[in-house]
Amino acid sequence: MTAWRALRRDRPTLLAVCTVAALVIASLVVPFTTHVAYDTQDLSRTFQGPGPGHWLGTDQFGRDILTRAAYGGRISFLISGTAVLTHTLIGLTGGMLAGYFGGTIDSVLMRVTDVFLAFPPLLFLILITGLLGPSIVNIILALSLVGWAGMARQVRAEALALRQHEFITAARALGATDRRIVVRYVLANILTVALVRASLDVGPVILSEATLSFLGIGIQPPTPSWGVMIAEGLPHLRTYPYLAVIPSVVLSIAILALTFVGEGTAELLDPKWRRR
Amino acid sequence: MARYLIYRVAGMLPIVLGVTIIVFAAGRLAPGDPVQILFGDISNPAVEARARAQLGLDRPLPVQYVRFLGGLARFDFGTSYAYPGIRVSAMVADALPVSMALGTLALVVAVVLGVPLGILAALHRQSLIDHIVRFFTLLGIAVPFFVVAVGLVLVFSLRLRWLPVSGWGDPAHVVLPVVVLMLRPMAYITRITRLSILQVLGEDYIRTARAKGLASWAVTARHAFRNAAITIVTTVGLALSLAFTGAFVTEIIFGIPGMGRATVTAIFQRDYPVIQAVVVLYTALFLLLNLLMDLAYAALDPRIRYT
Numbered sequence: 342m343t344a345w346r347a348l349r350r351d352r353p354t355l356l357a358v359c360t361v362a363a364l365v366i367a368s369l370v371v372p373f374t375t376h377v378a379y380d381t382q383d384l385s386r387t388f389q390g391p392g393p394g395h396w397l398g399t400d401q402f403g404r405d406i407l408t409r410a411a412y413g414g415r416i417s418f419l420i421s422g423t424a425v426l427t428h429t430l431i432g433l434t435g436g437m438l439a440g441y442f443g444g445t446i447d448s449v450l451m452r453v454t455d456v457f458l459a460f461p462p463l464l465f466l467i468l469i470t471g472l473l474g475p476s477i478v479n480i481i482l483a484l485s486l487v488g489w490a491g492m493a494r495q496v497r498a499e500a501l502a503l504r505q506h507e508f509i510t511a512a513r514a515l516g517a518t519d520r521r522i523v524v525r526y527v528l529a530n531i532l533t534v535a536l537v538r539a540s541l542d543v544g545p546v547i548l549s550e551a552t553l554s555f556l557g558i559g560i561q562p563p564t565p566s567w568g569v570m571i572a573e574g575l576p577h578l579r580t581y582p583y584l585a586v587i588p589s590v591v592l593s594i595a596i597l598a599l600t601f602v603g604e605g606t607a608e609l610l611d612p613k614w615r616r617r
Numbered sequence: 618m619a620r621y622l623i624y625r626v627a628g629m630l631p632i633v634l635g636v637t638i639i640v641f642a643a644g645r646l647a648p649g650d651p652v653q654i655l656f657g658d659i660s661n662p663a664v665e666a667r668a669r670a671q672l673g674l675d676r677p678l679p680v681q682y683v684r685f686l687g688g689l690a691r692f693d694f695g696t697s698y699a700y701p702g703i704r705v706s707a708m709v710a711d712a713l714p715v716s717m718a719l720g721t722l723a724l725v726v727a728v729v730l731g732v733p734l735g736i737l738a739a740l741h742r743q744s745l746i747d748h749i750v751r752f753f754t755l756l757g758i759a760v761p762f763f764v765v766a767v768g769l770v771l772v773f774s775l776r777l778r779w780l781p782v783s784g785w786g787d788p789a790h791v792v793l794p795v796v797v798l799m800l801r802p803m804a805y806i807t808r809i810t811r812l813s814i815l816q817v818l819g820e821d822y823i824r825t826a827r828a829k830g831l832a833s834w835a836v837t838a839r840h841a842f843r844n845a846a847i848t849i850v851t852t853v854g855l856a857l858s859l860a861f862t863g864a865f866v867t868e869i870i871f872g873i874p875g876m877g878r879a880t881v882t883a884i885f886q887r888d889y890p891v892i893q894a895v896v897v898l899y900t901a902l903f904l905l906l907n908l909l910m911d912l913a914y915a916a917l918d919p920r921i922r923y924t
Contacts, residue, residue, distance in 0.1 A: 456635030460896070461903050463862045468640065468896045471884040472647040548761055552866060555763050558884050571763060575870070578767065579775050586771070589764040597759040 347609055354605030360598035364591075368414030377405045379412040380563040388581050397587055400570075401577060406584070409565035410591055416566050417595070420477065421546040424484035429539045431485065432492025433531070439493070440500025441519075441527055450493065457490035466553055475558050484546055492538055499534045503527055533610050540606040544599035551592055567592040618915070625911065629904055636900050640893050641685050645678070647889055654698045654887065694894035699886035705894045708879060713898070715785075716868065716875035720860040722791070723798035727856055731803040732849060735810025740837065742815065750807060757804025762863050766797045766870045783872035794871045798863050802856035806849065813848035817841045847917045854910035858903050 348355055372379070383403035391398045397406040439450040460468075469483035503509060503526075512522050553559030554568030562569055567588040574585030652659070652668050659665040669675045673684055688695060694705035738750040773793065774782045784790045817823065818841055826836045865877030872878075876895060883891035 452631060452635070455632050456639065459632045459636055459900055459904055460639075461858060461862050461899050463865060464896050464899050467865075467880060467884065468643055468892060471880075471892045472643045472889060474648065544759065551761060552763070555761075556866065556869060556881055558881065568763075571767060575767070578771060582771050582775075585767045589767050593760045593764050596761070597755070600755070600759045 348605070351605055351608075354601055354608075357598040357601030357605065360594065361602055364414055364595055364598070365418055368411045368418060371411035372408055372415075375405055375408045375411075377408055379409045379565050380404065388577075390581075390583060398583055400573065400584055401581075406570075406587055409570060410567070410588060413565040413567045413570060413588065414591070414595070416477075416560060416564065417547050417550055420481055420484070420550050421543050424481045424488065424546050424550075425539050425542050427481065427485040428488035428492055428542070429535055431489040432494075433496050433535045435489070436493035436496030437500050437523065437527055437531060440497035441504055441523055443501075443504075447497070450497070454490040454493050457486065458494075460487075462487045462549065463552065466549060467558065470553060470558050475553070475561055477560070480550060480553065480559055484549060487549070488542055488546065492535065492542075495538055496531055496535055499531050500527055503530055537607045537610050541603035544596050544603055547592075547599060548596055567595075618912075621915070622912070625908055629908070632904065633901065637686055637689060637897060638682070640896050641682050644889050644893050647887075649887060651698065651889075655696075655701055689897060694897075695890040697883075697888055697891060699883065699888040699891075705890045708891060709876075709894055709898065712874060712876045712879040715873060716861065716864045716877065719791075719794060719798065719867070719873065719875060720857065720864045723795050723860045723863075724802055724853070724857045726795060727799040727803035727806055727860070728853060730799075731806030732810050734803075735807040735849075736814055736837070736842065738807070739811045739814035739818065747811075750811070754804045754808050754811075757800045758808075760800075762797055762801065762866045763870060765800055766793070766867065769793055769797060770870075783870070785871075785873045790871070790873075794867045794873060797870075798860055798867050801863060802859045805859065806852055806856050809852040810845065810849050813845040814841055817844045820844075847914065850913050850917060851910050854906050858906060861899070861902070 348358065381404060383399070386395075386399050386403045387401055389395055389399045389403075395405050395407065397410065400406055400409070435450055439447040457465075465487050466480075466483045469486065470479050473479045473482075509522060509526055512526055517525075550559055551566070551568035551571075554566040555572045556568075557572060560566035560569050562573065570588035571585050571592070574581075574583075574588065577584050651672060651674065652665060655672075656665075656668050659668065666675070673681060676684075692706050694709070697703045697705055697708060700708075734750055738747045741747050770782055770793065773780050780793055781787070781789055823836060823840055826840050827833075831839075864875060865880065867873070868875040868877035869881055876899075880892065880895045882888075883895070
């Protein structure tokens with residue numbers, strides 16, 4: 342309830358939360374209202390500008406842009422959600438165990454994160470989807486592999502600090518097992534940090550997916566994705582600019598809103614994190 | 618300093634080794650047999666065995682890895698799968714300077730514009746200027762390179778016809794790509810400059826400088842900026858890496874013959890050695906950048922002494 346009250350006071354974040362919610366709901370609901378599939382071609386109605394019937398117009402194959410943008414949203418949210426969830430779980434588990442137990446587990450894990458953090462993110466994504474092929478599963482795999490190391494680092498640092506706290510010592514003195522301490526005390530105190538980090542990660546992950554799809558090594562046509570739609574609109578930029586502009590605007594709004602939500606969450610949950 | 622350098626370089630070695638192992642493993646896991654890709658279907662087993670031996674593919678995996686590593690050390694990334702007979706190193710030598718020039722140019726513009734903007738916003742905190750700068754900083758960080766490119770091409774090339782849509786070789790061709798490429802690094806630099814100046818302005822020595830009657834500009838230039846510069850310089854490394862990876866996307870849009878285009882073409886042609894070379898090269902480059910930034914940090918801040 343306090344979270345809700347704080348959110349109501351923070352107008353920009355509230356607006357961003359509403360925008361993200363609207364985008365998610367629209368991407369789920371809109372395809373039921375347009376009565377066409379994302380890949381239904383109608384070559385007698387190509388390049389129709391926005392108007393009744395096709396509210397956002399049709400593309401070079403007469404496909405309904407509104408439907409495609411909505412499906413693109415579904416795919417973006419599905420991929421980024423799954424990827425962030427995966428890398429959070431991996432990073433949280435790894436970082437917590439490394440930080441709490443220390444020793445060999447810790448040094449091995451830290452050396453592994455060193456290696457993963459050394460790759461420029463875009464290059465690593467290109468390596469995985471370029472070599473293993475651009476399927477949705479590979480894209481999620483690549484995005485998770487990029488994100489987990491940073492999460493593990495942060496969680497580890499937090500766990501390391503927690504280990505020194507008196508309540509952990511007290512729990513151990515009372516005879517609590519390592520397992521109980523990790524689950525009941527360490528995890529409970531680290532979850533916030535992981536949540537903050539995860540909420541900050543969603544925007545960049547959507548951006549990465551869009552970049553890959555734009556380059557042609559992410560989502561493959563005819564499946565729509567905002568990145569794919571922008572790339573497909575580029576050749577027609579002179580004559581039918583709305584083809585590229587509509588998905589560009591939607592993508593930018595989504596990333597901007599998610600960035601605000603992430604920073605808002607950080608501010609709300611983590612007192613150390615202040616927007617300056 | 619020399620000992621610190623040796624220490625840091627030694628610390629980088631296991632990372633480089635790990636990176637090459639992952640790149641090598643990804644190449645092995647990739648679908649398709651190099652012999653088949655390079656020579657097509659060979660029906661004669663003896664010929665196939667010879668081709669395999671020639672590429673070293675008949676050796677155990679660890680041996681192959683060491684050979685791969687040995688090649689990397691000599692800047693030998695093998696032969697392109699898509700253009701047999703052409704060395705990957707030759708393709709890189711053609712494309713890399715273009716990308717580096719583009720990225721560096723964008724960084725220079727980003728620093729020249731971003732640092733003053735950040736200082737301006739910090740000195741006029743909570744003013745209209747500050748709000749405008751912060752809004753555009755946020756936009757610069759959130760809006761993807763290719764969306765900016767779409768907008769700029771639409772306005773400046775197609776509507777106003779001031780600049781060419783795409784191409785390479787003419788000074789006019791450079792303008793839009795550099796503008797697209799500099800926005801994101803500039804946003805980061807402006808943001809960090811503003812924050813670090815604001816932080817420094819709260820320090821006691823600034824109040825002392827003001828109290829002894831030093832002119833406002835002198836306080837900013839001599840005390841605030843020189844101390845904030847330490848933080849700013851470290852961001853420049855991050856900004857440069859942003860510009861270099863951003864160049865990948867920008868080159869595709871504007872048809873610039875750099876590493877980005879070479880890499881995406883390689884992916885479509887399943888030209889694995891090129892992809893591997895690009896990933897190893899850029900990772901090494903970014904590690905080096907990190908090291909340089911740390912050294913700059915040590916050189917700028919007299920409080921930090923690495924022994």
